[in-house]
Amino acid sequence: xxxxxxxxxxxxxxxxxxxxxxxxxxxxxxxxxxxxxxxxxxxxxxxxxxxxxxxxxxxxxxxxxxxxxxxxxxxxxxxxxxxxxxxxxxxxxxxxxxxxxxxxxxxxx
Numbered sequence: 001x002x003x004x005x006x007x008x009x010x011x012x013x014x015x016x017x018x019x020x021x022x023x024x025x026x027x028x029x030x031x032x033x034x035x036x037x038x039x040x041x042x043x044x045x046x047x048x049x050x051x052x053x054x055x056x057x058x059x060x061x062x063x064x065x066x067x068x069x070x071x072x073x074x075x076x077x078x079x080x081x082x083x084x085x086x087x088x089x090x091x092x093x094x095x096x097x098x099x100x101x102x103x104x105x106x107x108x109x
Contacts, residue, residue, distance in 0.1 A: 012075055019068040026061050033057075046107055053103025059096025063089045 037044060044050070067089045074081040 012071075015081075016068075016071050016075055019064070019071050023064050023068045026064055030057070030061065049103045049106035051103075053100050053107060056096040056099025056101070056103060060093050060100065063093040063096065067093075 037046075044054075067086060070085060070089075071081055
């Protein structure tokens with residue numbers, strides 16, 4: 001990373017695979033979450049804390065999607081991924097996680 005080299009092919013493929021699995025898992029969680037919210041509560045009118053939870057989950061989904069697309073593009077161009085960009089993406093995802101957990105605790109307790 002410090003030398004600006006492209007990661008080894010097997011490592012780069014592993015990173016892309018993990019990013020893809022993470023993205024697919026988040027999409028499945030969103031689909032099942034929406035279905036359960038409608039089925040159990042009859043809609044999304046659960047108060048401001050539920051919307052904070054949704055904001056956090058949205059931040060996680062957006063940052064994971066962006067990281068996956070960036071890793072895919074850098075692999076296609078055979079350039080090393082932008083570490084600074086991935087660092088910010090991880091920070092946004094962590095913030096989203098805190099918001100999602102706090103909103104869920106407040107909403108469902």
